[in-house]
Amino acid sequence: MRGRTVRTALKYLALLGYVVFLAFPLAWLLSTALKTPQEMASLDPTWIPRHPTLANFADAFDEQDIVGSAARSLVVALASAVITVVVALPAAYALARYRGALNKIAIGWVLVSQVFPVILIIIPLFMVLRGLDLVNTLPGLMLVHVTFTLPFALWMLQGYVRAVPRELEEAAAVDGAGRLRALAAVVAPLLVPGVVATLLFAFISSWNEFLFALVVLKDPEVATLPLTLVKFTGPEGVVRLGPLAAASLLATIPSLAFFAVIQRRLRSGLMAGAVKG
Amino acid sequence: MTLTAARPAGTRRRPAQSGARARETFLLLLPALVPVLVLSVGPLVYGILLAFTDARSGRNTETSFVGLANFADLLADGDFWESFRIGMVWAVSVTVLQFLASLGLALLLNQDLRLRGFARVLALVPWAMPPVVIGLMWRLVYHPDAGILNAVLGTDVDWLNDFSVALPAVIVVGIWMGMPQTTVVLLAGLQNVPKELHEAAGVDGAGVWRRFWSVTLPQLRPVIVAITSLDFVWNINQFSLVYVLTQGGPGGRTRLPMLFAYEEAFRYGFFGYAATLGVAITIVVLAVLGLYLWRQMREAD
Numbered sequence: 001m002r003g004r005t006v007r008t009a010l011k012y013l014a015l016l017g018y019v020v021f022l023a024f025p026l027a028w029l030l031s032t033a034l035k036t037p038q039e040m041a042s043l044d045p046t047w048i049p050r051h052p053t054l055a056n057f058a059d060a061f062d063e064q065d066i067v068g069s070a071a072r073s074l075v076v077a078l079a080s081a082v083i084t085v086v087v088a089l090p091a092a093y094a095l096a097r098y099r100g101a102l103n104k105i106a107i108g109w110v111l112v113s114q115v116f117p118v119i120l121i122i123i124p125l126f127m128v129l130r131g132l133d134l135v136n137t138l139p140g141l142m143l144v145h146v147t148f149t150l151p152f153a154l155w156m157l158q159g160y161v162r163a164v165p166r167e168l169e170e171a172a173a174v175d176g177a178g179r180l181r182a183l184a185a186v187v188a189p190l191l192v193p194g195v196v197a198t199l200l201f202a203f204i205s206s207w208n209e210f211l212f213a214l215v216v217l218k219d220p221e222v223a224t225l226p227l228t229l230v231k232f233t234g235p236e237g238v239v240r241l242g243p244l245a246a247a248s249l250l251a252t253i254p255s256l257a258f259f260a261v262i263q264r265r266l267r268s269g270l271m272a273g274a275v276k277g
Numbered sequence: 278m279t280l281t282a283a284r285p286a287g288t289r290r291r292p293a294q295s296g297a298r299a300r301e302t303f304l305l306l307l308p309a310l311v312p313v314l315v316l317s318v319g320p321l322v323y324g325i326l327l328a329f330t331d332a333r334s335g336r337n338t339e340t341s342f343v344g345l346a347n348f349a350d351l352l353a354d355g356d357f358w359e360s361f362r363i364g365m366v367w368a369v370s371v372t373v374l375q376f377l378a379s380l381g382l383a384l385l386l387n388q389d390l391r392l393r394g395f396a397r398v399l400a401l402v403p404w405a406m407p408p409v410v411i412g413l414m415w416r417l418v419y420h421p422d423a424g425i426l427n428a429v430l431g432t433d434v435d436w437l438n439d440f441s442v443a444l445p446a447v448i449v450v451g452i453w454m455g456m457p458q459t460t461v462v463l464l465a466g467l468q469n470v471p472k473e474l475h476e477a478a479g480v481d482g483a484g485v486w487r488r489f490w491s492v493t494l495p496q497l498r499p500v501i502v503a504i505t506s507l508d509f510v511w512n513i514n515q516f517s518l519v520y521v522l523t524q525g526g527p528g529g530r531t532r533l534p535m536l537f538a539y540e541e542a543f544r545y546g547f548f549g550y551a552a553t554l555g556v557a558i559t560i561v562v563l564a565v566l567g568l569y570l571w572r573q574m575r576e577a578d
Contacts, residue, residue, distance in 0.1 A: 015385045015392055018378075022399045025453065028425045029414045045428045091309035094302045102302070109313070114507070115562060116321060117514045119538040120555035123327060123548050124320035130336070147316040150309060208407035210517040215543060226409040230521055241423055248410045259405030 033057070033245035040242055056246035065220070066247050069228035073207055076138050076224060080145040081202035084153050085195055087146065092157030097166070106158075110151040122215055129216060141216045141224070145206040152205075153198050160194025161187075200258040207255055225251050327552035334546030347553035357554065359529065360537040361561075363444065367519075367533055368512040371451040376505055378452060379459035386460070387467045404457035412521025415450045438527045447522055447531050454518060455511070459504055466500035467493070502573045506566055513562055534558050 027047070032040070033056050035049045060066055095106055125144060126135070134140030164187055172182035210226045217223055220231070229251060232244045328347060332340045351357055386397055403411060418424055419436035427433060436446040470493055478488045494501075516535040519525065525532035525540075534554065542551035 011385060011388065011390060012392070014381065015390060015396055018382050018385070019392070019396055019399060021453070022396075022402070022456070024425070025414050025418050026402065028418050031425075032417050032423075040423055043422060045423055045425055047425070087308045087312065090305040094305035098298070098302050102306075109318075113317065115510055115559065115566075117535060117538070117555045117558050117562075118516070119535060119542065119551060120324040120559065121317065121320045123542050123552055123555075124323040125316060127323075127548075128316070128320065143312070143316065147312050150313060150317075154309060204405070208409075210407070210409050210520075211539075214520075226407055226517075229409055229413060241417060241420070244413060245417060248413050252406050252410050255407060256402070256405045259401075263401055263405075 029245050029249060032241055033249050035242055037242060056242040057250070059243040060247040060250060063243070063247070065223070065228050066225070066232075069223050069225045070251070072138060072222065073225040076142050076145065077203045077206040080142045080149065080206045081199045083142065083146050084149045084202040085157070085199050088150055088153045088157050088198070089191075089195070092154050093161050095154065096158040096161035106151075106154065110155055113148075113151055118211060122212065126215055134216075136217060136219050136222055138222060141213055142206075144212045144216060145202075145209060148212070149202045149205045153202055156198050156201065157194060160191055160198075163194075164190045197262045200262050204255045204258050324552050325556060327549050328556040329553075330549045332548040332552075334542070334548055340549075343549070347550050348557070350550065351553055351557055356529070357534075357537060360532045360534050361558075363530070363532060364513055364534040364558075366444065367448060367451065367515070367531075368509055370448050371455065371512045372505055372508045374448070375452045375455050375459055375508060376501070379456050379463055382456070382460050383463035383467055386464055400460050401457050403454050408454070408517040409521050411450065411454050412518050415453075416522060419446060437523050440527055440530055443523060443527055443530045447519055450518060450522060451512065451515070455508060459508060462500060462504045463497070466497050470496045498573075498577065502570065506569065509565070509569075510562060513558065 031047055031049060034052045034054070036051050036053050036055070039046075039050055095103055129135050129140045129143070132140075134143065168186050168190075169182050172186045173179055208226070210230075213224045213227050217227060220228075223231075229244070229247060232240065232247065329342055329344060330340050331343045331346075332338075382396075382400060386393055386400070406414075416437065418426055421427060421433070421435040421438075424436075426436065434442060437443055474492050474496065475488055478492050483491065513533075514535055515533060516539065519531055519533055520536060520539075523531045525536040535558075538551045538554040538558075541547045541554065
């Protein structure tokens with residue numbers, strides 16, 4: 001009995017260690033975001049802000065760069081999420097319904113695209129975009145985000161299509177509804193949750209993305225939020241850390257909220273991939 | 278290529294419909310196929326070809342084939358080998374430590390402990406955060422004056438600018454960032470281990486550790502191999518996190534291969550040489566993965 005109590009205590013201790021490791025950077029980000037510039041400049045950092053303030057959030061909103069780049073990030077993420085799903089849905093349907101060699105090639109491509117370093121694709125891609133005069137433009141970045149979200153989105157969507165029983169579709173077609181009517185009336189409503197999950201996934205991918213944005217968008221006037229955040233700390237140093245922390249927290253909210261909605265589906269998807277891989 | 282491969286299978290079964298069906302499949306795939314071919318497969322092939330040229334970033338520069346000259350340069354490039362060594366230290370340390378940490382956490386989360394729900398949610402947060410924000414957040418933690426780490430430890434270290442501490446400091450962040458995926462996969466694997474196996478071993482008198490070594494681990498093996506392989510590939514190709522944390526500094530001590538290649542391409546404009554770096558890294562990754570998977574399979578037999 002004693003041995004068991006000691007073991008349970010050790011387990012809680014270990015779990016507590018994990019919680020501390022995972023939580024303390026997040027807590028520090030929050031704490032920094034709530035501190036006054038005077039407190040930031042003091043040489044004795046404390047966990048709890050002495051005079052908690054929301055002024056840093058207001059400062060972040062006052063920064064022209066941050067608001068503008070957040071708006072641009074939003075446009076790019078929304079557009080690339082919608083385009084990704086519109087482009088991927090028919091292909092996902094084809095992959096799910098007409099299985100065979102196609103499927104293997106698609107899966108093969110998803111895996112291959114993981115192994116090759118992005119640098120190998122990004123240089124020629126940059127040259128293609130330059131040829132199309134799309135460097136330094138948001139549509140250029142959208143195009144890249146769509147391409148790189150597509151394999152995983154396709155993978156997610158075809159799983160959802162597969163979950164819709166083929167008999168439902170065939171029954172509707174037999175009842176005299178045309179093929180397309182059957183798809184629109186029977187299959188489409190059942191796909192809505194899957195489509196929403198894929199939209200959110202594509203949105204998060206684009207909203208969080210940094211390297212392509214860094215290469216495609218050279219001008220500060222077209223920078224997306226991650227680019228602006230990285231350039232935020234200037235020579236003023238410590239005093240600007242408060243607004244930076246506040247802006248970082250704000251930048252995390254959309255991803256975190258959407259992720260909370262889809263995490264269960266992502267988890268099962270990753271699991272399936274890992275077991276098969 | 279994809280379509281010719283798909284057609285024969287359909288032909289055998291329903292000869293009358295196959296033509297229409299293949300056309301339909303083609304039309305359905307087209308919108309996805311075009312961007313993937315034009316913006317992904319095409320550039321990848323072109324990128325590999327670039328590795329054998331002296332391409333520069335300028336719009337009107339002449340490009341010519343140089344054969345294996347870039348690869349010869351690469352072999353003699355001490356900076357690249359240093360960056361490559363750092364990349365291997367980074368990728369192997371992060372993958373191994375992350376695996377051990379995640380396995381411990383997954384084992385705890387798989388038990389009936391209080392706080393479990395909270396820890397589970399917390400363990401997913403890094404997955405959702407933008408890598409840039411993770412980098413900035415840890416820069417605040419590591420900040421020499423305003424950071425919490427020095428205040429807690431009572432030290433006075435400039436973590437990210439110290440020649441000997443910078444790489445370990447960056448590795449810790451890598452572990453923190455990658456733990457969610459690894460933990461989730463291992464936890465799901467643990468939940469798939471049949472309970473009967475444990476009970477049978479328990480009846481045979483096996484203790485907790487014995488059961489872990491001879492029941493849980495062998496059952497978990499395919500999942501472990503899959504996730505550590507993926508983690509290794511992701512880690513060796515890491516860019517954003519370290520770019521934000523250190524930009525490869527101090528003095529190149531954290532310059533991972535991708536940061537090196539990025540600088541060659543977009544700071545100095547050596548497109549051809551940067552592509553060579555990409556090809557070389559791919560070859561190494563495939564070799565390491567191949568060796569690792571081969572050994573795992575041989576041991577599993």
